[in-house]
Amino acid sequence: xxxxxxxxxxxxxIAWCPGCGNFxxxxxxxxxxxxxxxxxxxxxxxxxxxxxxxxxxxxxxxMFNGLHGRxxxxxxxxxxxxxxxxxxxxxxxxxxxxxxxxxFIHTIRRNPDITNIVHNNQIYGLTKGQASPTTPRGQITxxxxxxxxxxxxxxxxxxxxxxASFVARTFSGYLDLTVEIFKQAIQHRGYALVDVFxxxxxxxxxxxxxxxxxxxxxxxxxxxxxxxxLAFKVATETDKFALGIIYKNPNKPIFEEQLVPYRNDKTPVxxxxxxx
Amino acid sequence: MQPLEEVSVLISGAxxxxxxxxxxxxxxxxxxxxxxxxxxxxxxxxxRGGNNSTTLRISCKPVYANIDRVDLLLVLxxxxxxxxxxRMTPSTIVLGEEKFVRDEPNHVVVEFSKIAESFGNKxxxxxxxxxxxxxxxxxxxEAVSKNIEKYFSGKSKQLxxxxxxxxxxxxxxxxxxxxxxxxxxxxxxxxxxxLNGSLAVALGAVAGxxxxxxxxxxxxxxxxxxxxxxxxxxxxxxxxxxxxxxAAANMTIAAWYAGARGMVTTSGGGFALMCEAIxxxxxxxxxxxxxxxQRPGPATGLPTRTExxxxxxxxxxxxxxxxxxxxxPGSIEEAxxxxxxxxxxxxxxxxxxxxxxxxxxxxxxxLVDELKSVPMERYVIKTDSNYRRYEVTEDGISPxxxxxxxxxxxxxxxxxxxxxxxxxxxxxVRRTMVEKRLRKMKKIIEESVPPKFSGPDDYETxxxxxxxxxxxxxxxxxxxxEPRIAHLHFSxxxxxxxxxxxxxxxxxxIIFIEQNATGQLANLIKQTFCIDTPERIxxxxxxxxxxxxxxxxxxxKLGV
Numbered sequence: 161x162x163x164x165x166x167x168x169x170x171x172x173x174i175a176w177c178p179g180c181g182n183f184x185x186x187x188x189x190x191x192x193x194x195x196x197x198x199x200x201x202x203x204x205x206x207x208x209x210x211x212x213x214x215x216x217x218x219x220x221x222x223m224f225n226g227l228h229g230r231x232x233x234x235x236x237x238x239x240x241x242x243x244x245x246x247x248x249x250x251x252x253x254x255x256x257x258x259x260x261x262x263x264f265i266h267t268i269r270r271n272p273d274i275t276n277i278v279h280n281n282q283i284y285g286l287t288k289g290q291a292s293p294t295t296p297r298g299q300i301t302x303x304x305x306x307x308x309x310x311x312x313x314x315x316x317x318x319x320x321x322x323x324a325s326f327v328a329r330t331f332s333g334y335l336d337l338t339v340e341i342f343k344q345a346i347q348h349r350g351y352a353l354v355d356v357f358x359x360x361x362x363x364x365x366x367x368x369x370x371x372x373x374x375x376x377x378x379x380x381x382x383x384x385x386x387x388x389x390l391a392f393k394v395a396t397e398t399d400k401f402a403l404g405i406i407y408k409n410p411n412k413p414i415f416e417e418q419l420v421p422y423r424n425d426k427t428p429v430x431x432x433x434x435x436x
Numbered sequence: 437m438q439p440l441e442e443v444s445v446l447i448s449g450a451x452x453x454x455x456x457x458x459x460x461x462x463x464x465x466x467x468x469x470x471x472x473x474x475x476x477x478x479x480x481x482x483x484r485g486g487n488n489s490t491t492l493r494i495s496c497k498p499v500y501a502n503i504d505r506v507d508l509l510l511v512l513x514x515x516x517x518x519x520x521x522x523r524m525t526p527s528t529i530v531l532g533e534e535k536f537v538r539d540e541p542n543h544v545v546v547e548f549s550k551i552a553e554s555f556g557n558k559x560x561x562x563x564x565x566x567x568x569x570x571x572x573x574x575x576x577x578e579a580v581s582k583n584i585e586k587y588f589s590g591k592s593k594q595l596x597x598x599x600x601x602x603x604x605x606x607x608x609x610x611x612x613x614x615x616x617x618x619x620x621x622x623x624x625x626x627x628x629x630x631l632n633g634s635l636a637v638a639l640g641a642v643a644g645x646x647x648x649x650x651x652x653x654x655x656x657x658x659x660x661x662x663x664x665x666x667x668x669x670x671x672x673x674x675x676x677x678x679x680x681x682x683a684a685a686n687m688t689i690a691a692w693y694a695g696a697r698g699m700v701t702t703s704g705g706g707f708a709l710m711c712e713a714i715x716x717x718x719x720x721x722x723x724x725x726x727x728x729x730q731r732p733g734p735a736t737g738l739p740t741r742t743e744x745x746x747x748x749x750x751x752x753x754x755x756x757x758x759x760x761x762x763x764x765p766g767s768i769e770e771a772x773x774x775x776x777x778x779x780x781x782x783x784x785x786x787x788x789x790x791x792x793x794x795x796x797x798x799x800x801x802x803l804v805d806e807l808k809s810v811p812m813e814r815y816v817i818k819t820d821s822n823y824r825r826y827e828v829t830e831d832g833i834s835p836x837x838x839x840x841x842x843x844x845x846x847x848x849x850x851x852x853x854x855x856x857x858x859x860x861x862x863x864x865v866r867r868t869m870v871e872k873r874l875r876k877m878k879k880i881i882e883e884s885v886p887p888k889f890s891g892p893d894d895y896e897t898x899x900x901x902x903x904x905x906x907x908x909x910x911x912x913x914x915x916x917x918e919p920r921i922a923h924l925h926f927s928x929x930x931x932x933x934x935x936x937x938x939x940x941x942x943x944x945x946i947i948f949i950e951q952n953a954t955g956q957l958a959n960l961i962k963q964t965f966c967i968d969t970p971e972r973i974x975x976x977x978x979x980x981x982x983x984x985x986x987x988x989x990x991x992x993k994l995g996v
Contacts, residue, residue, distance in 0.1 A: 225859075237676075436839075
């Protein structure tokens, strides 16, 4: 059995600020990988650019740390070429919903069997405090000095509207919940979005640990995530944000399984012709 | 009347009238009749209407290049004649329905639509036209039936039969017109293969082991994408139409990272969006093959036409400094060979490799011999637990592992990184890694495809070309038959093969022929060899060079 520390990178020089919400995410991810007993050789973490995108630097697994906003196309291709790998695309809210917004939409359409973890701190941290696509209207930032004057992007509602096969939200301050959601997302067959509220302690003075505790609630056990209408209602709530698995459609075809080279031969294209 | 050696047929009509059908079927009939054929098309950026055309050179001798001269003009709509009048000679025969051709002195009336209607529908007019043209040139009548059947093979028997009957009726009419356009048949061409540039690039990719293609459709490169999709079943190719070019390029790089051999096929505007990804490939030392079918820019430019103006784009695409290779095939055969080679070179050196074609090359057909086999070279290693993706080596090439093959972890990072792929801001590591990446250039240069030289060894004037103009220039120089002119053609434009320098040293005059407005190769050569390159023949109107145009331009330059 693997332990969370088996995914540690020895002497890693972690670039995150003390108290950053990313620490909760990395801890949860390592715990989830260990509990699923996944060898590092089987896992590829793909990211874009930003502080969240440094995640694979600190996790012992394969790493593809590419370009800003482009983690999803890269993750999709890696899964196409080698469906035996566990592919996790991980990046921030700007990377995934801003620069990579088009890829976000089209990856949902494809439904590849990958997990998409989005560190959502509702601000641009690495560039020192501009609004992100998820910053609420009216919030004052270093750039939007009179307050943000556009509506925030709602990733959960968009994903449910597009019938994404797994849509969840968690808060990095809730370790057990996050581990459980990560495990389910990785085990889910198909595209799994996990939007993770994660405080930026340096540049977002509004959405703090306390704010997320006050403004979120955990969906009850009785909640039925396969009810799409209900999921949409939950996704568009504005008073308090729901945490948990908000929507699930396990009946969608898996993208890579339909590709021509896998119709009669399940051998990953990557390994064909190599002496295994 | 002696049979002719060559007939040039121009078929012109509106988009949607089936000119491409006529081109496709007629070229096959010509080949099966034991004749050589060269066909090239030009078309407007619209789905219906306007005026498009295809030119077929049909000959008993090999033909490989575009010409202006038209012997027979088949007119299918009202604006065809005016658009092509400059290509007509006093003996050009204009063939078509009375309403289109009656004002021409040399006209022959065939009522294609009426004949087609006698078979039940005017949509059979194309088959009638194919038959008429075959009859006029006395092509093999069995080849007519066979190729019409082949073209319509997916349709009902009734539809196949009626098209064959329409074509045979056309053939009979063609024979009865008494036009002096019968061709001499003199060489066996049945073992040759009719190929166009797009299919050649696609087949070259397959030969190079391509098993992944992700692109966003864009003229004129889309046909390569389509051909690869058709080859996907037989060759196990992963094909994905990406949401945009940015996704396509990132997917292809990640596909190589994971162990595939991937290509994107695009045009200048699409490639502009991929430049960031090219830089990524440079930094993470992951191979990528880019096929770029050039068309005139800037921006949307002339979307369906031809140009050679994206050399600078691929030379300088991507920020930062890293090695790359640019091929520019000069023929359909080279489109095949160099595309295959692009995969081996990309894999070996872990760099971006470009195959730079253009609309003219992609959309032109001619007969080729058996394609040369290019063995696939694969350089992936099985990793051990101490694997370092960016191991510093003497030649700059680090052994490339892939995830899931061996015990090692394959970690690539777009940030500057150490040997393990870990992010670094160390000045020493930065210098080491920049130098390691650039060190590959030495061996890359050693593996250059040398330029092709033709002509006398004691030349005074050296004509220099690159890419798709090769065969047009070759034919023009044969016609010029000047004893002191030689031709140097670059099929690898970057890195400029060092051997080229010796050819320039010997020349008294150097004239570049390029299909762009600034002489992009001339400028590159000037920069590489520190030589003056003031003499340039340039064309940038969106249409390909013809043999006649090159002959005229060289004559004017040299005063011969």
